Amino acid sequence: MENEKKIRKENVKAAVFRFAPLGGLILLFGIFMALAVIKDINIPYSFKNIVNQSVVVVVAATGAVFIYTLGSFDISLGASLCVSALIGAMAYNATKSLPVMLLTCVGVAVLISLTSSVLASVFNLPVFVTTIAMLSLLSALALVLIGANGTGDVIQVPAAAVRGINNVWFKLIILAVYLGMCVFLFDFMKLGRREKFQGGNPVCAKLTGLNGKRLAIAAFAIAGVGVGLGAFLTITYAPTLSRNTASSVGMDIIISIVFGGMPVSGGARSKIYSAVIGALSMTMLNQIMLALSLDSGVGQIVKAIIFLLVVSISMSNSKGNILPR
């Protein structure tokens, strides 16, 4: 009886922890709605903004979940998105074709991702450090591309060219297709299970015959597709690209994934929905900050505290007796 109670209590506790990111999102949603009523905010327009402002990070971060599941980490995704978008825009300007632009964005992003993973796999390099080097290389490449394009500080796709596809429906279709693909691969295919196994216990995974290098390459390729789609959506929303394009996306991806309840150590507890929940939560939080007109410094302090609180609660049930690393 006592045991049953205890188990039930534990189950409730586990559920609370598991739902914490979603609870955080719902709470933020509630606060935003309350503020919207008090402060006369245009709610439908705000929802459209939230979709517009989170879709790039959601798409890129959903792909990145595959990398995180392996217990790896890629800090160069923002720079990769920037370079993919720049080359995609150049491809559009050369061909005047949106499908070519889309394929170029995705192709370049996958190529960059594969370069990172192949470098790491073939030469046995630590993935994270490889991506740090890629971050530097890609940032420099962005400068070179912009300079080489002849326009100086920007590469532009004519606004009229992307006007037709700069709408919420189009973005949601891209998101749904990619998210669907990722959910299918992650939750219903061997690949996802293997990735979780590899991330949770690489030694056992190796002993059972899993090829860690191949899994890493697959994870980076899937993430590359997400980054490429993110690049395409970035051009769609803001067709003037500069060396600063997507400069915040790299860190936004990390924050979103963690905020969404994804364990950075990867493994079996990895969740493909983390990126969606995290990115929406962060965008919602930004909307709240704006509505409250918080000073930049104070806003960042509040953001840090909320981030720590939500993540702390969501990961409370996974704490052991030694310090996590």
Place this chain on the structure above:
Amino acid sequence: MKMGKKITGTLVIPVITLIAAWIICSSQGVKLFETQLNLLTFIRTVANVSLVTFALAINLNSGRFDFSLGSVALLSSVISSKIVLALDWGPVAMLLLSLCFGVIFGLISGAVYVSVKLPPIIVSLAVALLYEGLSFTLTGGHGVSFANSARLLGFASIPNFLIIIVLALAFMIIVFDRTKFGYEYKALLSGQKVAVSTGIREVPNALLCYAIAGGLMGIQGFISATTNGTIQMSLNFGSISPMFMAFLPMFIGGFIGRYSNDKLGYLLGAVTSAFISLLYVRLNVSSSVQQITSALLLVGFLIYLNNEGKLKGLFVRGGGKG
């Protein structure tokens, strides 16, 4: 290991880098060390990079990735400079205050980590945001300028930097190689679970690691501020960039550590980085070329480091055939 091999292994990377930098400069008709300023620039870079490398390595070697290092330097230098400028104190006071605040903010960062028991990378993201926000709020976004404070600016001299470098190295060697804390640190590093089950108290050890890393970053913040004459504000993780300069020296340090002491290795790694940095200065290399070169050097060195056996095998076989 023979002494000759030890010395060769310890010095090979910085010496080769120096020779390469010297040759490249000479081919362009420029002397690498032409004036005392070049030497000052070199030593200052060594001081900056070695402090960040020590701070990064302390936690990274234990699997604790810390994004907040730059923000600790920022916040501690902001507060110490505010106090020093208000009270018209000198650079030594600012150095000590920066050190103290660095220790405090490092300790706070560590305390958050050990109390919420989240992966350190997550904690460091939150702490970086927090400290950047605090720095911004404290200065109203304006940052701090020392352009009028000759006393503070006067600290930037070769002897002062050398004293800091030597003291930091000595401190690192003594604390991590000659104390109980250091032995426990190494035990936790090589086998966390076993070490904890043998009775090593992990929490105080981790806290001290964060405090030391914070103190080192406090000094780095002080050097950066008093050399450059200003403290610029950063938001949205703008403070994490100093961390990236420490990876190459850290890996070089790991390599050198096989032949001598890893802390000395970190310092020599910083010396190597400083040669490269001075080369950029002397040849006025553009930012994009710098970034590409540095990234390729990092990747190239890591490829060598992680494939040393294979490469040696190739070389030996090739040599045998020849």
Place this chain on the structure above:
Amino acid sequence: MKNGMKLTALLMALVMTLCACGTKGNESTASAAPGTSTEAPGKSTEAPATTAAEKTGPDDSKNVKIGVLVSDVTSAEALAFRAYYEEYIQKQYNVTFMYSDELADAAAEASAIDNFIANNCKAIISFASADRPAQIETCESNGVYYAVATGTLTDEQYETYKNYKYYVGAIGPDLMTEYMAGYDMAKYYLDQGFTKFGMFGGATPYYTEMHIYRAAGMLVAMCEAGKGTYLGASDMGGMIGAIYGAGCQLTPAKIGSVELCGYVGGYDFDDAWFGKLAAVANDPNVEVLLAVGSGQTAFAGFKQASQKLGDIDCYTADSVKLMESGTLNYLAGKFSASIGPIFMAVLSAVQGHPIRNAEGNAFAIGQGYWVATSAEEAKEYYAVDSSKTEPAYTRNMLDKLYNASYSDFEAFVKAYSFEEIKGLAK
């Protein structure tokens, strides 16, 4: 349980999506034709305009929300501008300013504008220029007034947008003013007989026009004084072309009898960058350090006591101290109240009295810098500029611009020198 979580997340996403898709128009930030506007949150503001029209001054009965786009929230001038709006204007008028976060790129600008629109801002004042055409188009299609502060549109952009209903206009240093700011600063030192210069090019390597024009002005002044050429050019057009031709990477060179001994550009903030700045400042030949901007920051730790320093920036407590100590000798600075007239033009437009030029188009008025060459001047300027009760442009002065004729408005803005503004205040 797991499925429940997924379902809830998806449901929330669906609700938001449906709401988002239900909004009218403006999915495309540039969907409306020029001069037209679609139904949008900002439009409801036009009603009170008629009541205001009967008054001689601004209508303070209803609060007006104004969004402010800022590309660099930590720059001294951005902070000074913000202080003027929040600590003076907001206390004087029934307005609320909403500030954006730091806007690094065009996407961030687009997001910030969308956020302002959602928050029912009636107008947007922009200090960000990653993609001005997109900003103007979005505001136009949403019926939100838009104005450029401390800058101008290019000629081509102005021709495209001048007749947009919601484009109020631009006040700020045009490119000619930027060029002259650089030219005058270099000439000031050349006239004193200095011939050896070090230069900080700021964002010139990033192709930032404002800094390129200032650098070109300095170089042309050197060409004229030294009777030489730089990159084969010696006049304004040629110099700007030459700078672009060189990929905006400047290098030291002899310019006749004058010499550009050292040059550093960019904002790398790494050891090599500081080393390069130190090398320029420690060159024993360099007599004068010239900066296209942020010179007080870039050279703060390295400038030698014997050297002169000229900068184009803004007036701050630090810059005044630097002038008092002789560290800084020439400052062409923006004054924080310079953004007062654009605010009044925006408020006037929101309340139904847009100020249009003689052709009925949006205005584009040049505004220059206050130049201080002594500590006394700098102190005097800063005292006025930093005042929260009697700034350069007070409410009394700005009220005269409400519903003003274009010629009155233009004359007011163009009288921007310190002495002229003192005259206007009287």
